[in-house]
Amino acid sequence: MNKPPADEPNSLSFKPRARLIRTIGDRLISGPEAAIIELVKNAHDADATFIKIIFHPPLNKNDGRIEIEDDGHGMTIADIEAKWMEPATTDKVDRDTSPGGRKLLGSKGIGRFATARLGRYLEMTSTAEAPDTKSLETYRVFGVDWDFFDKATYLSEVKFNYETLQPKERTGTQMTITHLRNTWAKKSQEDLLRELRRLVSPIEEKEESDFRIYLDLSNITVDNCGFDGAEIVNGILPDKTKDDEKHLIRPYPLLKACDYEVEGSFDSEGNFNGSMKINRANQDPEEFSLEIPIKPDFNEAPCGDLLVHLFIFDREGDAIQETIKKAGLGDVTKREARKLLDDIAGVAIYRDKFRIRPYGDNSQDWLTLDKLRVQKPTLKIGHNQIAGLILIDNEDNSGLIERSSREGLEDNDNYRRLVRLILTLLSSYVEPARYEFRKKSGISRPKTDSFTDARESAKLEWIEAFTSKLSGKEQEKAKRKVARETGKLIKQLDALEEKQAILQAKVTLGLILGEVLHEGRTPVSFIQTETRRLSKWLPTLCDDMKSADYKREEIPSILNGLDSSADRLRILFKMLDPISGRRRGRPSEFDVKKQVELVFHFFSDTIKKLDVKTTVLAESDLPRAYGHRDDLVTALTNLVDNSLFWFDHHNVEDPELHVHIYTEKNDLVLDVQDNGHGIPEKFADSLFDVGFSLKTNGTGLGLSIAREAIGRSSGTIMLASNSPGAVFRIKIPLQEAH
Numbered sequence: 001m002n003k004p005p006a007d008e009p010n011s012l013s014f015k016p017r018a019r020l021i022r023t024i025g026d027r028l029i030s031g032p033e034a035a036i037i038e039l040v041k042n043a044h045d046a047d048a049t050f051i052k053i054i055f056h057p058p059l060n061k062n063d064g065r066i067e068i069e070d071d072g073h074g075m076t077i078a079d080i081e082a083k084w085m086e087p088a089t090t091d092k093v094d095r096d097t098s099p100g101g102r103k104l105l106g107s108k109g110i111g112r113f114a115t116a117r118l119g120r121y122l123e124m125t126s127t128a129e130a131p132d133t134k135s136l137e138t139y140r141v142f143g144v145d146w147d148f149f150d151k152a153t154y155l156s157e158v159k160f161n162y163e164t165l166q167p168k169e170r171t172g173t174q175m176t177i178t179h180l181r182n183t184w185a186k187k188s189q190e191d192l193l194r195e196l197r198r199l200v201s202p203i204e205e206k207e208e209s210d211f212r213i214y215l216d217l218s219n220i221t222v223d224n225c226g227f228d229g230a231e232i233v234n235g236i237l238p239d240k241t242k243d244d245e246k247h248l249i250r251p252y253p254l255l256k257a258c259d260y261e262v263e264g265s266f267d268s269e270g271n272f273n274g275s276m277k278i279n280r281a282n283q284d285p286e287e288f289s290l291e292i293p294i295k296p297d298f299n300e301a302p303c304g305d306l307l308v309h310l311f312i313f314d315r316e317g318d319a320i321q322e323t324i325k326k327a328g329l330g331d332v333t334k335r336e337a338r339k340l341l342d343d344i345a346g347v348a349i350y351r352d353k354f355r356i357r358p359y360g361d362n363s364q365d366w367l368t369l370d371k372l373r374v375q376k377p378t379l380k381i382g383h384n385q386i387a388g389l390i391l392i393d394n395e396d397n398s399g400l401i402e403r404s405s406r407e408g409l410e411d412n413d414n415y416r417r418l419v420r421l422i423l424t425l426l427s428s429y430v431e432p433a434r435y436e437f438r439k440k441s442g443i444s445r446p447k448t449d450s451f452t453d454a455r456e457s458a459k460l461e462w463i464e465a466f467t468s469k470l471s472g473k474e475q476e477k478a479k480r481k482v483a484r485e486t487g488k489l490i491k492q493l494d495a496l497e498e499k500q501a502i503l504q505a506k507v508t509l510g511l512i513l514g515e516v517l518h519e520g521r522t523p524v525s526f527i528q529t530e531t532r533r534l535s536k537w538l539p540t541l542c543d544d545m546k547s548a549d550y551k552r553e554e555i556p557s558i559l560n561g562l563d564s565s566a567d568r569l570r571i572l573f574k575m576l577d578p579i580s581g582r583r584r585g586r587p588s589e590f591d592v593k594k595q596v597e598l599v600f601h602f603f604s605d606t607i608k609k610l611d612v613k614t615t616v617l618a619e620s621d622l623p624r625a626y627g628h629r630d631d632l633v634t635a636l637t638n639l640v641d642n643s644l645f646w647f648d649h650h651n652v653e654d655p656e657l658h659v660h661i662y663t664e665k666n667d668l669v670l671d672v673q674d675n676g677h678g679i680p681e682k683f684a685d686s687l688f689d690v691g692f693s694l695k696t697n698g699t700g701l702g703l704s705i706a707r708e709a710i711g712r713s714s715g716t717i718m719l720a721s722n723s724p725g726a727v728f729r730i731k732i733p734l735q736e737a738h
Contacts, residue, residue: 030407032182033192034357035114037199039068039175041354042114044211046072047100048172052247054216057224059184066118066180071172073099074128077139077162103352103394116146120179127168136167186227189217193232196249198348198360213249255344255387257326258311259319261285262388262430266306266421269293274308276430278437280319286433291677292424293651300420301413304398307391308425312434313341314443315385345384347422349409350391351400357407360389367422372697379435379691379700381426390422420696427696432683439686523565530558587713590629592668592732593618596659599636606644610655618661625668625732627713632732635706635717636672639728642702643674645695650677663734670730671720678722687719 029035036053043051048070056065075084097103115122122144130137141162148158182188196213217229233247263285264274270292275285313323320337332340347367348360358364365371365383373380392398399414409415437443470478537551596616600607607614625632640657647655652675660671679687679694686692688707691700703717710717710730720729 029113029117032118032180032184032188033195034407035117036068036192037195037357038114040196040199040213043070043072043173044102044354045098046070046074046173047098047102048072049210050212050214052214052216054219055184055189055229056219057221059180059220059225061181061183062120062179064178064180064184066177067174068177069172069174071170074126074171074173075139076126076128076130076137077164079128080126080139080141080162115175115177116149117181119177119181120147121145121177123176123178124173125165125175126173127171129171136169136171138165138167139163140165186225186232189220189227189229189232193249194343194362195357197251198346199249199355214247215249216247218247255311257323258387259314259323260312260430260434262308262310262312262425264308266292266308268302268304270417270421272308272421272425276433278433280314281437281441288429288680290425290428291650292421292428299413300417301399303400303414303418303421304393306393306418306421308388308422309391310347310386310388310430312381312386312430314438315341315382316443342384344387347386348389350389351394351402353391355389356402356409359408360387367419369426372423379431379693381431381434390418392418423696427698428694429680432680432686432692432694435692436682436686439689523569526561526565530562534558587627588629589624589626590632592625592632592661592670593622595629595632596636596661596670599633599640602637603640603644606648607657610644610647612644612647613654613656615656615658616661617658619663622661623663623668623734626734627715627732631709631713631715632670632730634709635730636670638702638706639672643672643676643726646676647674652676664731666734667715667731668734670732671727672730673721673725673727675725678724678726679719681722684719684722688717 029038040051040053051068051070054067054069056067058064115124123140123142124144125138125140127136127138129135139162141160143161184192193215196215199213215233217233220227220229222228230246257279259278259280261277261279262274263277264272266272272290272292273287274289275287277283277285313320315338317334317337320334320341321332324332324337324340342362345362346360346364349356359366362384367383369381369383369386373382392400395401399412400418401410401412401414402408403410534555541551541555593616600614600616606612643657646652654675656675658671658673660673662669683692683694688703689700690704692704693700693702707717710732713732715730715732717728717730719726721727
């Protein structure tokens with residue numbers, strides 16, 4: 001065998017098959033709607049001021065025609081050969097902007113695959129300036145049969161014909177695609193219209209836009225396709241009188257007519273500054289801010305600056321119809337109104353004013369809002385109640401990378417950060433503010449399970465107005481009857497309260513289970529290890545040997561360790577006992593300070609991890625409280641858990657948690673204070689409502705459980721102060737008061 005010269009090593013080269021073009025195109029372009037979106041983006045990158053998409057029936061598979069025209073800078077024959085006919089060209093990678101200064105939307109060089117995805121045959125005419133003479137040149141490429149790529153062996157075998165035409169008056173590109181690969185039924189046209197309406201940011205004023213999209217379905221009629229194309233484009237929108245606006249794609253007009261509007265921005269550190277406007281109450285925008293710092297132990301990374309604009313709707317029938325009227329769409333049925341809201345529902349992600357599919361599709365609940373709403377429907381906002389946009393920075397600054405398929409962003413640390421920022425914005429302020437408004441305006445009154453309120457109702461005092469009108473004998477008889485019924489109701493409430501105490505104790509038990517596992521694992525491991533060691537030593541402990549002397553010397557240390565570990569477990573079990581669900585028996589007096597110290601001990605691992613400074617300050621000769629100590633433990637457990645959560649969430653520097661215990665008249669008072677970020681004043685009245693929470697995944701049970709637990713011991717709990725940090729005040733009756 002003849003070997004090549006030493007300076008010419010053996011080598012191989014790729015010979016790309018022709019069908020590679022079709023294979024890549026089918027994988028990168030998910031569907032016909034996505035293909036048209038790609039062509040729209042190409043027109044934008046070519047500095048076009050408009051793009052027109054015209055459908056010509058019949059629109060069945062292997063039939064029909066689509067014409068696409070723009071007034072961009074077009075392509076010379078050299079451009080067509082060097083760029084358009086070269087798959088995956090680096091042209092858009094090497095430059096960030098178009099010749100006209102626009103941010104480029106494409107970077108993968110896949111635009112030509114879009115036409116192959118739409119139909120079998122393509123004819124393209126393009127007019128551009130000649131680089132040397134600056135005069136216009138027009139070329140027509142014809143005879144492009146994309147199926148030929150499946151038949152030819154190698155790419156070099158595929159050739160297209162072109163001809164030079166009389167130059168047109170302006171630059172631009174016209175494409176005619178025939179033998180469509182999909183049937184464009186009514187639903188397909190509706191989906192395309194929805195995609196186009198969402199493509200360009202709805203915040204941008206269309207009258208001032210430098211890029212317009214036209215969809216012409218006027219050739220589609222009931223006779224030739226079975227549906228009216230013009231009706232799809234216009235829908236229930238007012239008639240467009242100007243001929244040049246008949247086919248202009250506009251964003252949905254409902255956005256500004258929403259019930260609640262949130263606008264603002266996140267900086268790269270996760271700080272939000274913006275405003276919320278409650279249109280349903282005709283309120284002016286209320287400014288607010290949130291700090292959501294990046295936690296090093298989270299699987300997240302910065303996602304750059306974000307612009308956020310959200311539009312939220314109530315879905316009661318009357319509210320929806322009022323929204324439609326505000327949008328200038330006249331009178332529609334509730335069913336039509338809900339369908340219109342369904343069409344626009346979804347939070348879209350935009351980059352450089354254009355949407356990244358599929359975010360914003362009404363079927364794409366990428367924030368999992370419906371899953372969160374299932375647990376707290378009164379508080380949480382569902383996917384079909386919110387529309388809007390999130391404008392993200394470029395890939396270099398944000399780390400948010402578009403998938404090569406152009407279908408969404410890569411699920412990396414930056415994307416997870418983006419999701420958490422938006423969910424925290426909703427849960428920490430937007431949803432509570434909406435809940436508060438609806439509650440105070442009487443739209444949605446939260447159900448209460450307060451036994452204090454129930455007992456007040458059980459007194460049946462409202463009946464006195466009726467019994468007072470009876471005669472003396474009848475009045476006395478009625479009062480006795482009311483007294484008996486009241487007694488029955490009170491007994492029933494007592495029984496229900498006992499059952500609820502058991503259920504709530506089990507809920508709280510779940511809350512501290514994680515702490516129990518952390519706290520209990522070490523002593524259990526020590527006891528197990530040392531017990532096994534003693535078991536091995538036992539046969540030789542009494543032997544007169546040196547090794548036995550060593551073992552005997554170790555025994556006191558081992559016993560001390562076993563005793564200490566057993567004591568830690570005893571404390572754990574002692575803490576668990578009040579919320580174990582067993583019957584509580586009669587109230588008794590107890591040491592309040594000791595209960596506080598036990599709760600702090602419960603959370604010792606988390607306290608140590610977050611480096612929280614804790615103190616318990618009590619008056620000298622502090623009297624004992626009277627009631628059920630497990631009720632106080634339940635309340636304190638929830639308060640301490642909340643403080644530790646927000647310390648961790650906000651990455652609070654030098655966190656502190658203090659409990660001050662003192663007497664006030666016939667009560668013993670505990671002030672539980674932290675130095676966190678506090679609670680927004682507007683939410684103070686709702687803190688104890690069942691289901692209300694400022695946490696993204698909060699149950700909304702903690703503070704309501706705390707209130708009910710203290711109430712069972714005839715005490716009270718309230719938010720006493722909110723600056724700096726939060727101060728919750730618990731009052732429990734003293735022994736002397738009973």
